[in-house]
Amino acid sequence: MTIQLYHMKKLFIIANWKSNKTVKETEKWLHDFDDGVKGGKTRVGGKKVIVASSFVSLEHARYCMRNLKLSVESAAQDISPFDKGAYTGEVNGAQIKEFANYVIVGHSERRKNFGEDDDMVAKKIEMAMKHSLIPILCISNLDQVQSSRFKIQSYDNRIILAYEPLFAIGSGQADTPQNAESVAAKIKEIVNDTPVLYGGSVTSLNVNSFTKMPSIDGVLVGGASLNPLEFLEIVKNA
Numbered sequence: 077m078t079i080q081l082y083h084m085k086k087l088f089i090i091a092n093w094k095s096n097k098t099v100k101e102t103e104k105w106l107h108d109f110d111d112g113v114k115g116g117k118t119r120v121g122g123k124k125v126i127v128a129s130s131f132v133s134l135e136h137a138r139y140c141m142r143n144l145k146l147s148v149e150s151a152a153q154d155i156s157p158f159d160k161g162a163y164t165g166e167v168n169g170a171q172i173k174e175f176a177n178y179v180i181v182g183h184s185e186r187r188k189n190f191g192e193d194d195d196m197v198a199k200k201i202e203m204a205m206k207h208s209l210i211p212i213l214c215i216s217n218l219d220q221v222q223s224s225r226f227k228i229q230s231y232d233n234r235i236i237l238a239y240e241p242l243f244a245i246g247s248g249q250a251d252t253p254q255n256a257e258s259v260a261a262k263i264k265e266i267v268n269d270t271p272v273l274y275g276g277s278v279t280s281l282n283v284n285s286f287t288k289m290p291s292i293d294g295v296l297v298g299g300a301s302l303n304p305l306e307f308l309e310i311v312k313n314a
């Protein structure tokens with residue numbers, strides 16, 4: 077009799093709420109999500125579910141997650157490229173670390189609307205690492221992986237990459253799973269075993285076509301994560 081060992085990948089399912097939801101709405105989402113989990117709609121176990129709320133919701137999100145004993149973790153959506161000091165409006169790594177273990181870095185909306193370039197992204201990755209936050213680095217093409225390559229490798233791959241093609245973000249037109257798989261495989265050739273997620277118009281209907289691909293380790297979900305019931309379905313179907 078031969079015993080086959082399957083390497084089960086642990087999927088990351090990450091909600092990116094962007095500039096949405098007040099503290100009250102955050103609380104309601106978490107309670108609705110929890111009702112779904114406790115009501116048996118979805119098993120979160122075995123998957124790493126992370127919610128990136130806005131800075132102002134992070135503290136209460138953590139309180140609710142603990143209170144409900146929900147196996148969901150928090151991420152921030154951005155980080156200051158500087159440590160504490162005279163940087164009006166910025167939120168630094170030490171402040172984030174009080175409430176979250178992950179931080180999204182280099183999202184294309186930040187690159188496009190706030191002029192973030194590769195140097196700025198590199199500084200943010202450095203700050204995340206300094207404060208023991210795991211960066212979820214968003215990239216929309218392989219050039220961006222190449223330019224962050226040394227930074228990623230110097231941190232021993234303790235980083236998560238999310239491939240998000242620009243045409244697919246918020247458009248309802250996801251990339252094909254085959255193309256996403258081929259980009260994810262190329263990313264892994266550049267940065268070894270770093271987990272690679274796909275992001276861009278992921279829904280409960282298409283999530284599995286991505287997560288079943290061998291090189292894709294999960295999804296980063298924007299619009300469809302705003303509704304807790306849809307997000308429950310995404311976690312379930314992934």
Ligand code: PGA
Nearest residue numbers: 245246276277297298299
């Ligand atoms: P979307 O956003 O799911 O709304 O396309 C994804 C993202 O920008 O992270």
